[in-house]
Amino acid sequence: MLASDANTSSTKTIAARYGVSVTTVINNWTKDPRFPGAEGDARRNRTYPDAKVADWVRECRPAVWAAYQQGDQPYRSGDDPDELVDMGEFARLRAARVGAEPAADEAMYSYINRKVIPEPDRKPGDGRTPEVSGLMWMRSTVDRHINEMRGRGNRTSSSRRPGGAAAQAEAERTPAPVKKSAAKKTAKK
Numbered sequence: 342m343l344a345s346d347a348n349t350s351s352t353k354t355i356a357a358r359y360g361v362s363v364t365t366v367i368n369n370w371t372k373d374p375r376f377p378g379a380e381g382d383a384r385r386n387r388t389y390p391d392a393k394v395a396d397w398v399r400e401c402r403p404a405v406w407a408a409y410q411q412g413d414q415p416y417r418s419g420d421d422p423d424e425l426v427d428m429g430e431f432a433r434l435r436a437a438r439v440g441a442e443p444a445a446d447e448a449m450y451s452y453i454n455r456k457v458i459p460e461p462d463r464k465p466g467d468g469r470t471p472e473v474s475g476l477m478w479m480r481s482t483v484d485r486h487i488n489e490m491r492g493r494g495n496r497t498s499s500s501r502r503p504g505g506a507a508a509q510a511e512a513e514r515t516p517a518p519v520k521k522s523a524a525k526k527t528a529k530k
Contacts, residue, residue: 349380349388359398359409375401404436404443422481425463425473431483438487459486 352371356363370376377393399406426434432443435458444452452458453476461476463469 348391350391350394351388355389355394359402359405361405370397370402373397373401402442404433404441407437408439422479422484424480425477426480426483428476431458431478434483434487435490438490 350358352366353363355370356366371379371389376397377389379387379389381387398409428446428449429443432445432449436443449458453460459478459482462479462482463473463477465472465474465476467473
């Protein structure tokens, strides 16, 4: 047994290490029957062996593992901005950006309909060459979308969020609206 095998971590430490929420670790990861067993008796004192957790993440959460291996830059832009990217690759690149699993095709279609992701640059039968058999995006469109995403590795300051610093400052100066139910309770007293 190596000395590093004896190291254990709490769920909070595991979450911080892999860039996921503590809730994800507690409610999803530890519920997986393949996740390493906890050490310690009381709920608050449970720890998990680091080496076994790393093996589990590598096998069961490859996108999280890839993001962990690449540090603060889990997504790397492509070289050719005109390269065409299909839906599966777009989902994989989005997932790598935030350290998650790639979205299923159904979810990606939903993202298109709800304008979460940009419209495809190419569609089957659009009359352009080369002919495509599915929805395709240019790498430049994917890069722009991913660079605007918030999540792991994107340290967007509040001044760069939609509306900018001026809108945020105005929102902070404006009092929050009073809920009607709270006003009714106050009026009854």
